[in-house]
Amino acid sequence: MPNHPTLATLTADLAAGRTTARKLVDDCLAKIADKAGEGARVFIQADADGTIAAADAMDKLREVSAAPSPYAGIPVSIKDLFDVEGQVSRAGSLTLKDAPPAAKDAPVVARLRRAGFVVIGRTNMTEFAYSGLGINPHYGTPKNPWRRDIGYVPGGSSSGAAVSITDGMAYGALGTDTGGSCRIPAAYCGIVGYKPTARRVPLDGGIPLSxxxxxxxxxxxxxxxxxxxxxxxxxxxxxxxxxxxxRGLRLAVPTTVMLDDLNPAVARAFERALDRLADAGALIDHIAVPEFGEVAALNVGGGFAAAESWAWHRALIAEKAELYDPRVLSRIRRGESLSAADYVDLLTIRRPIIAGFERRVAPYDALIAPTVAITPPVMADLADDAAYVKANMLSLRNCSLINILDGCAISLPCHREGEPPVGLMLAAAGGSDRRIFELAAAIEKIVRA
Incomplete structure (x- = not known):
């Protein structure tokens, strides 16, 4: 089996009898339990007994040609803010550790189970998903796989989700993306992360940020x-x-905002990727996207995330403020000063910005940009609040623009072996998901060549 199996190689191995669901699960559980590894920081809860029982059931179904899909028995991880029947959804927080267990699976978890995927555990995250760095003072922070001896951040908020993949503790991960929380950790950890058009996936059964x-x-x-x-x-x-x-693809590099203040390693990897794509016949234009500049007006006072998270958290904060990560609490509290009129203004301003963005990118197959402006920061360097805020904003900046403009986007690794991990983002207007996958499938090997 390859060092880094994909779902395609795993389904082939399962179908051919070269492996079993039980073996896949046992291997993942062994890595989670390895005291020399990151398992204790990657998983807030690992369900060994339930996972083994589910794997054994999938193996028996496969033996009689009754497996629900070719993916039956493959272990996946679930971010800690999703409901899993019988488990507590903590969202990486101490404030919810005594909450009642979920009565049923979130729809997205139920869909994974119906396809036969095995839920191996709940992954760590930034508390309540409110940061792009992945730091969690309550449950620990998983170390980035790159230069683990130094201790770089994994990216957030789906930090444990990404490291569960890089370290072979799961073969797929369910995350969330409000301002980049699938794409940022994927970029920082050298893997692939996808932000779908929001309306395509049901949000029931997940603790919201925005x-x-x-x-x-x-x-x-x-x-x-x-x-x-x-x-x-x-x-x-x-x-x-x-x-x-x-050959013939039309790709647009946005010169507004997304190329500002790039780390030199990010700039080099991005330019090299553009050169490779041009050599392969892609047509690359550099264009202004003024809508990216207009988004700043939506973020005054914290924007949608602050307003909507405050609405959800205000009663919990009144009861348990002292249990919150202070850096998360301060971001949520920004919503306290936003009025109903401010919120209506956000909704009103957003609509024409989205419409302008969609018209501007319509002639192109996709936008292409660095996923994150910087390489992963060292955790120890973020003890200072000012350094934390700067790194967090630069981590979130490029990705969050696509969320605000209701688009879809994917992050692909584009660095060379031995270089700091760098992500390449392909993005388009909402509803372009199939096209983004077709483009990304063509591009992923070119940009890593």
């Missing part, structure tokens, strides 16, 4: 893996992604 901006998406090893998981999460038929020919 009901306007939240979307639920996959993190995995490859574009093909993410496409399979996306189809399951949306309830769409699983179909093989056929890569689009790169």
């Amino acid at each position: 009901v306007t901006l939240d979307s639920y998406g996959p993190i995995a090893r490859s574009v093909g893996c993410c496409a399979v998981l996306d189809a399951v999460l949306t309830g769409e038929p699983i179909a093989q992604v056929v890569p689009r020919p790169v």
